[in-house]
Amino acid sequence: MRSIRAAAVGAVTMSLALAASACGGGSSTEGGSNDSPKTLTYWASNQGASIEIDKKVLQPELDKFKKQTGIEVKVEVVPWSDLLNRILTATTSGQGPDVLNIGNTWSASLQATGALLPWDAKNFEAIGGKDRFVDSALGSTGAEGKDPAAVPLYSMAYALYYNKKMFADAGIAQPPTTWAEFVEDGKKLSKGGKWALGVEGANPSENIHHAVVFAKQHGGDFFTADGKPDFTNDGAVAGVKEFVDLMAKDKVIAPGNAEYAQNQSVSDFAKGKTAMLLWQSASANLKSQGMSEDSFGIAPVPVQSGTPGTGTGVNSMVMGINLAVFKNSDNLDGAKKFVKFMTSDAEQKILNTAYSSIPPVKGAQADAAFNTPANGVLKNTLATSAVAAPQVADESQFETAVGTAIKGLFADAAAGRAVTTESVKAALEKAQAQMPAA
């Protein structure tokens, strides 16, 4: 009898405990606080060749921060394939890190969720002022007319990386400056099991970065001036087609690249299987894969004609990483201190050197370390011929929808199916239909 009673008491106790723990899930407060001033959690994006390398780069800096402020930063390097979903989940549940890296193209999308701390004048003052950052980087921190949702951390731009020896062997003296030259050179380079260019055909985000620039070069935009999706205008269709045609018509990309999504194209370039690579800030990555710095050259991404500039002369998106703070952090002051630390001139020099990116902070960018010819190309592109990602709330949906459409077009090209203006338009039309109704 007593054992039954004990069992019953146990059952009730356990049920109550379960019910209580289920109710008491989220403890974080809506507006944020400073309840735990001694710790911070930080989600870093994967900037180096691997997550391990990133940990090695970041940890000494975090130790430095701890020495200065007594705040311990627990860092987790989140792979790109997971980062956006992780941020969405954190937004939904309210259980996220205090500080996090976001791809600068997502700024407006994430800003719309209202989960990130807006960087108003007061918050900017806490990290040394808005005018410490270069304008082009600030242009990718959220929708126009709103307080930025994040602060620029690393700036990057696309460039044409080319294998000097393969160019010399094919008798090409100069890297191509227009797409016509590019295709001409590409045909010379694509023979004997080697190919001219490598792309990540199955990686939606990578596809988008090229599609936006190609569309711009044909005078097209993926969004109207008032932020509505417009994927099927002539410029956008022509741009996407020209990009996919590098595989479909010009045959300067190996068909196998259509299923690449894990940066295999970077490895192919480092191993000398391909002669060219369109990539953002690849130097450190290539070096870590065993390619010596003098074996590859860096040139601006080709344009349709003339020299890179604004309008149809753009040849890169303003790429980069922004640092954001979750509004409901329970160490808001600590988080701001950390942002100040990470964007300080000294840290900017160290981190951007390690990742071969360009500091978006004026004071650090002036440093001699960022005036090498390689960095010169990136810096010049950012300053004169880079276009910001569409700063609209639907940007990340656009990346997935159009990026996936281009993945399908590459699959067609790889299978030898014709890629025509009609098929490109149909794919983009389908992508647009997936977008949220405005």
Next chain:
Amino acid sequence: MTSTVELPVRKGESGDKAAHGPRRRVPGRIRRIGLPYLLLLPALILELLVHLVPMVIGIVMSFKELTQFYIRDWGAAPWAGLDNFRMSVDFDAPVGEALLHSFFVTVAFTLLSVGLCWLIGTAAAICMQDTFRGRGLLRALFLVPYALPVYAAVITWVFMFQHDNGLVNHVLHDQLGLTDKPSFWLIGDNSFIALLVVSVWKGWPFAFLIVMAGLQNIPRELYEAAALDGAGMWQQIRRITLPSLGAVNQVLILVLFLWTFNDFNTPYVLFGKSAPEAADLISVHIYQASFVTWNFGTGSAMSVLLLLFLLLVTGVYLAVTSRGRRASRA
């Protein structure tokens, strides 16, 4: 020892009972009737937490306009009425059309996969009904795909299916020369075949395991009697083995159907977030529909439709097969 200590208390209790009569009896009865429910309570609460509450929340979400502007505070999301459902089943519009396409792909995939899993599993189990040397080893070997963690198993298949360096193309194209050029397995139309191969490879050991267990219950005498009557192996399988496995097969096919229809892990690991059209299974399609548009209301509405469909199929299947079995028994 405990009972002796307790005795005087009980005596006191019964004394009270005599004094107050019926008022003390009620709790006793309640306790007797309530005890089983009390003991079930932890399981019930866990079931509620793990299964029912998320389901109910999902159903509520399907009636809301849960976009990126509201995911931080679900309560503030406006009610959408039946809009999400209307959008999902409007088969003339792109969203509904894509969902219908994905539904048909999933049905075809499920029928083929369940059929093949059952066929291979049953054949292997029957072949291994008789004892022979090495039977235990083979049984263990057959169960390996089922025992492997899904991710590890499927990612290995991803490497094998790669266009440039994959084992499959190496064997089919380089060694055997069966194809003119290396095929793409993870993009384009072949992806359906790749998905089916992995699904069957992963699923048939379960059918094998269950049928093998079912076979243990068939008395050997039946086969001996049939053999004496002159029945060959095929007749024995048709007249004895398969009818005796009826009850086992009923459950096995239902479970395989539900698992395959809902399978998320295999296509997700195989193809990533954006599955090729030919292999666009409904679970990944719903996931993608939710995360592409960040409209979790539409995704939930699609999930609710899927739930209703599966409930309907399961109900009809159980009704039909149970009646069939009763009829054959009578």
